[in-house]
Amino acid sequence: MKYPRLISEGSVWIVATIPSIWAGHFLLCYWVAAVWCAKFSGTVPASLTTPRWIIAALTALSLGAIAFLAYRALHSYGGTFSVENEINQNTSHDRKRFLGHVSLLLAALSAIAICFTAAPALVFARCW
Amino acid sequence: MSWTDDLAPPAPYDKARDEAQRSRLLDVWREPTGWRRFSAVNNSIVGRWYLLTSFAFFVFAGVLALLMRSQLAVPENDLLSMDFYNQAFTMHGTVMMFLFAVPIFEAVAIMVLPEILGARDLPFPRLSAFGYWCFLIGGVFVCGSIFFDAAPDGGWFMYPPLSSDPKQTGIGTDIWLLGLSFIEVASIAAAIELIIGVLKCRPPGMRLNLMPLYCWYVLVVGGMILFAFPPLIAGDLLLEMERAFGWVFFDVDKGGDPLLWQHLFWIFGHPEVYIIFLPSIALIATILPTFARHPMVGHSLVVLSAVGIAFLSFGLWVHHMFTTGLPNISLSFFSAASEAVAIPTGVQIFCFLATLMLGRFVPSIPMLFASGALAIFVFGGLTGVMVALVPFDWQAHDSYFIVAHLHYTLIGGMLFPLLAGIYYWYPFATSKMLSDRLGKWAFWLMFGGFNTAFLPMHWTGILGMPRRVWTYSLEDGWGLLNMVSTAGAFIMAAGFAVLAWDVLRPKGKQPLAARNPWNAGTMEWSGEVPDMPWGIRSIPVISTRYPLWQQDGLLGQVDRGEWFLPDAKEGKRELMVTDILDARPMFVQRVPGPTYKTLLCALLLGGVFIFATYHWWVPTALSGIGFVAALIWWLWTGTGLIPEKDSKDCSRGLHLPLYASGSRAVGWWAMFIMMIGDMTAFFGLVFAYMFFWTVHESFPPVGTVPPDALYLLLGLALCLGAWALVNTACVWNRNGRREAARTLLLIAPIVGLTGVAAMGWACLASDLNPTRHAYDATCWVLILWLAGHIAAGALMLPYCAARSWAGHLTPFHDADLRNVTLYWHFMAVTALITYLLLGIFPLVSGGTA
Numbered sequence: 017m018k019y020p021r022l023i024s025e026g027s028v029w030i031v032a033t034i035p036s037i038w039a040g041h042f043l044l045c046y047w048v049a050a051v052w053c054a055k056f057s058g059t060v061p062a063s064l065t066t067p068r069w070i071i072a073a074l075t076a077l078s079l080g081a082i083a084f085l086a087y088r089a090l091h092s093y094g095g096t097f098s099v100e101n102e103i104n105q106n107t108s109h110d111r112k113r114f115l116g117h118v119s120l121l122l123a124a125l126s127a128i129a130i131c132f133t134a135a136p137a138l139v140f141a142r143c144w
Numbered sequence: 145m146s147w148t149d150d151l152a153p154p155a156p157y158d159k160a161r162d163e164a165q166r167s168r169l170l171d172v173w174r175e176p177t178g179w180r181r182f183s184a185v186n187n188s189i190v191g192r193w194y195l196l197t198s199f200a201f202f203v204f205a206g207v208l209a210l211l212m213r214s215q216l217a218v219p220e221n222d223l224l225s226m227d228f229y230n231q232a233f234t235m236h237g238t239v240m241m242f243l244f245a246v247p248i249f250e251a252v253a254i255m256v257l258p259e260i261l262g263a264r265d266l267p268f269p270r271l272s273a274f275g276y277w278c279f280l281i282g283g284v285f286v287c288g289s290i291f292f293d294a295a296p297d298g299g300w301f302m303y304p305p306l307s308s309d310p311k312q313t314g315i316g317t318d319i320w321l322l323g324l325s326f327i328e329v330a331s332i333a334a335a336i337e338l339i340i341g342v343l344k345c346r347p348p349g350m351r352l353n354l355m356p357l358y359c360w361y362v363l364v365v366g367g368m369i370l371f372a373f374p375p376l377i378a379g380d381l382l383l384e385m386e387r388a389f390g391w392v393f394f395d396v397d398k399g400g401d402p403l404l405w406q407h408l409f410w411i412f413g414h415p416e417v418y419i420i421f422l423p424s425i426a427l428i429a430t431i432l433p434t435f436a437r438h439p440m441v442g443h444s445l446v447v448l449s450a451v452g453i454a455f456l457s458f459g460l461w462v463h464h465m466f467t468t469g470l471p472n473i474s475l476s477f478f479s480a481a482s483e484a485v486a487i488p489t490g491v492q493i494f495c496f497l498a499t500l501m502l503g504r505f506v507p508s509i510p511m512l513f514a515s516g517a518l519a520i521f522v523f524g525g526l527t528g529v530m531v532a533l534v535p536f537d538w539q540a541h542d543s544y545f546i547v548a549h550l551h552y553t554l555i556g557g558m559l560f561p562l563l564a565g566i567y568y569w570y571p572f573a574t575s576k577m578l579s580d581r582l583g584k585w586a587f588w589l590m591f592g593g594f595n596t597a598f599l600p601m602h603w604t605g606i607l608g609m610p611r612r613v614w615t616y617s618l619e620d621g622w623g624l625l626n627m628v629s630t631a632g633a634f635i636m637a638a639g640f641a642v643l644a645w646d647v648l649r650p651k652g653k654q655p656l657a658a659r660n661p662w663n664a665g666t667m668e669w670s671g672e673v674p675d676m677p678w679g680i681r682s683i684p685v686i687s688t689r690y691p692l693w694q695q696d697g698l699l700g701q702v703d704r705g706e707w708f709l710p711d712a713k714e715g716k717r718e719l720m721v722t723d724i725l726d727a728r729p730m731f732v733q734r735v736p737g738p739t740y741k742t743l744l745c746a747l748l749l750g751g752v753f754i755f756a757t758y759h760w761w762v763p764t765a766l767s768g769i770g771f772v773a774a775l776i777w778w779l780w781t782g783t784g785l786i787p788e789k790d791s792k793d794c795s796r797g798l799h800l801p802l803y804a805s806g807s808r809a810v811g812w813w814a815m816f817i818m819m820i821g822d823m824t825a826f827f828g829l830v831f832a833y834m835f836f837w838t839v840h841e842s843f844p845p846v847g848t849v850p851p852d853a854l855y856l857l858l859g860l861a862l863c864l865g866a867w868a869l870v871n872t873a874c875v876w877n878r879n880g881r882r883e884a885a886r887t888l889l890l891i892a893p894i895v896g897l898t899g900v901a902a903m904g905w906a907c908l909a910s911d912l913n914p915t916r917h918a919y920d921a922t923c924w925v926l927i928l929w930l931a932g933h934i935a936a937g938a939l940m941l942p943y944c945a946a947r948s949w950a951g952h953l954t955p956f957h958d959a960d961l962r963n964v965t966l967y968w969h970f971m972a973v974t975a976l977i978t979y980l981l982l983g984i985f986p987l988v989s990g991g992t993a
Contacts (some may be wrong), residue, residue, distance in 0.1 A: 017730075019723040019730065020725045020726060022725060028352075031451065035451060035452065035454075035455035035456075038455060038456075039455055039459070042477065042481060049471065049473045049474055050474050053473070064473060099442075102439075102443065103444065104354065106354065106688070111351040113353075114352065118444045121445060122451060125448065125487060125488060126452075128484065128487065129481065129484040132480040132481065132484045133477055133484075135476075136477055136479075136480060140472055140473040140476065143471045
């Protein structure tokens with residue numbers, strides 16, 4: 017019996033990668049700001065100009081990566097995106113479409129969450 | 145063209161054959177009786193033990209809550225002493241979280257998951273039993289301490305410097321640290337078991353898009369446990385090392401920082417809330433379609449919610465630390481994530497409501513509890529959105545507002561769905577129904593009592609009452625609200641007493657429940673009445689999401705033994721392992737039966753943790769040696785066994801292998817998943833190192849010489865050398881060079897241990913003293929971690945060599961060696977990261993020699 021390959025044929029990696037991009041973006045934003053404020057802020061609160069630019073770049077990069085993966089997921093899904101779609105047929109094709117659908121929904125959620133994470137950089141100019 | 149098209153039609157029904165098969169299956173799966181019952185490992189028995197034990201701990205923690213409420217009923221009360229009150233609130237939180245909320249997920253999942261998957265059992269039944277015994281022993285140890293006035297009293301999150309000073313907090317803190325670390329073994333064991341159960345033991349045909357939502361939740365929560373629990377294990381290690389041996393991690397005078405504990409605790413603690421919440425929501429997601437008579441609306445949206453919450457929940461931990469003085473921008477990231485997590489949480493609730501709207505609602509006691517759960521949880525979720533805002537949290541932090549919020553989320557999000565599950569699955573577990581009339585009494589008493597108890601606490605908090613106070617004065621003006629809360633708590637307890645009576649009352653004369661009494665669509669209801677111990681009569685091909693609704697005649701086919709593995713001719717307990725994506729049959733996994741070895745191992749491992757609590761080092765060491773010996777005995781006699789033939793006929797013309805190794809085998813996946821958790825704990829230590837670097841101007845501190853570069857490099861080279869030897873041994877064994885492979889397996893441990901000794905020497909040569917400064921202690925704890933792991937890896941290698949000599953490990957049957965090689969891959973990464981941190985990082989971090 018032939019088994020589909022988990023990574024290449026399953027598109028499972030897209031499901032995991034999309035929210036991982038949110039996680040990576042979140043941790044990097046936090047670390048950049050935290051290390052900057054810990055290392056460069058003395059008695060005067062440090063300016064956040066550099067971290068803000070880094071966060072902007074990270075956000076653009078992450079959203080770009082998510083858009084690319086969403087495009088791949090749309091390919092797996094193979095249809096016009098609709099929020100509610102049953103996809104419960106007993107075929108490999110539907111399994112693939114299902115994972116594509118979940119990935120697309122995750123892409124939307126992750127993109128929103130990334131924008132949420134970037135929002136503080138719009139507000140704060142100094143460490144405290 | 146699907147593989148199912150090749151299947152032969154079922155043989156015509158033959159009553160004599162059916163009875164013979166049933167009798168053989170019964171012989172194989174029969175549970176031990178009398179005293180021998182303690183040796184049982186079957187999921188239905190272990191699940192039931194787990195469930196009852198968790199509820200016993202729930203009652204214990206609930207009684208503590210009632211004592212606390214009695215103390216707080218009137219101002220300036222002295223019903224409880226202040227010391228006892230401290231122990232009571234610490235134990236209440238600890239027991240509810242660690243001994244009830246998490247284990248109950250494991251309990252329900254161990255019981256229900258295999259049946260919902262149409263499987264006979266989980267792939268590692270003995271591991272489940274071992275986990276249960278660890279949980280029981282650890283739980284009794286932690287709870288028992290309160291009867292000796294020795295219970296932990298530092299609050300359930302055990303903040304240093306209070307908890308790190310043995311003069312201020314006594315043996316209770318050690319009991320907490322070591323007892324809970326021991327219990328976490330059970331959680332991680334269960335996580336491994338459940339993840340592999342979902343991924344590899346699905347019935348043939350159950351593709352990922354057909355998998356029930358419950359399984360998605362179990363998979364997600366299992367993954368969360370792997371990433372959430374290990375940081376706490378790392379934190380426990382650091383805190384206990386400081387308490388027991390004076391290693392410096394949290395003492396500010398010597399370069400430590402108490403905030404490190406808060407980070408490690410809450411990296412565990414916040415995902416923990418979702419680890420508790422998601423499995424309970426999973427119960428609603430399973431129950432609700434049954435009573436709506438309609439498949440779940442937005443199946444993929446619910447999967448999105450589960451996966452989305454799992455990820456986002458790891459970005460929330462600092463919202464427990466909003467008042468610690470971190471920079472505002474840092475706080476805001478966590479505030480943003482805390483708001484974002486409301487999106488997927490809300491999505492699944494809307495899916496539930498949509499299912500109810502589109503279906504035909506059938507009122508029932510499970511749905512009564514589920515509806516109450518949603519009402520309470522939404523309320524708690526909304527106060528969660530409030531406290532996720534930093535300025536609001538500054539006002540509400542550590543007040544009764546938080547107590548109210550967390551109880552609304554946990555009781556609404558966890559307890560009520562669980563009770564819905566108890567009512568729903570009671571006939572599944574016992575073949576008897578619970579009483580509708582008592583169910584209504586229980587619900588309304590609990591629902592009313594809960595809201596009476598906790599709604600006023602929002603006001604008490606806003607009026608300024610801090611949590612964890614032993615008493616308060618009349619002038620504070622909190623008396624009336626507290627009296628109302630206390631009355632509510634007792635009403636709620638009365639509701640629980642009604643439920644407990646209904647569950648435990650003898651039901652000998654009550655008729656058996658009908659088969660599938662709720663008319664559900666999922667496979668766990670395919671069991672016969674009265675229940676048989678084999679799980680399922682024959683393992684069917686699943687082609688729909690709700691097989692009992694959507695696959696006509698399925699129950700009859702299963703009962704007549706028309707599907708796979710309808711027999712146990714060889715007298716072995718057998719499961720079918722399938723592939724992750726499409727659940728195509730891969731091989732037949734034989735699982736071991738009843739044994740006392742798991743209990744023995746748990747007792748000995750318990751000895752290690754319990755004796756270490758009291759610093760009785762000789763019994764600790766003896767227990768440790770005993771544990772390793774018992775573990776080897778268990779593994780040697782029960783795992784990696786070579787079958788008497790290569791493949792077997794599973795019926796309908798399907799022939800499957802009886803052995804698998806490498807990434808096809810479930811053992812390999814277990815090792816992989818365990819090591820992911822292990823690496824996460826290691827990253828907890830790495831985080832500690834990096835955290836100290838950010839809080840110190842110079843790390844290593846001025847005047848400290850980093851570990852000797854040459855010895856470190858030599859140590860790394862030797863560790864990597866050992867890894868290369870293990871890899872080579874694996875390849876040689878596969879190529880038939882068994883003698884040479886054995887030799888390498890005996891050389892590799894020596895090389896690896898010498899390597900880690902060289903790394904240790906590098907620290908000694910630089911005069912690093914772990915009681916002097918946090919830098920020294922962090923270097924040493926990294927070495928200690930590596931040494932422990934290399935030592936464990938070194939034990940595995942002669943074991944494999946011995947297996948090879950004894951003929952249990954051959955070029956084809958090499959599962960043991962493949963798994964051990966995988967372990968050593970992780971060792972190579974651990975050694976490399978340790979080297980980079982100790983050897984390279986000081987060169988680039990600006991530390992001074």
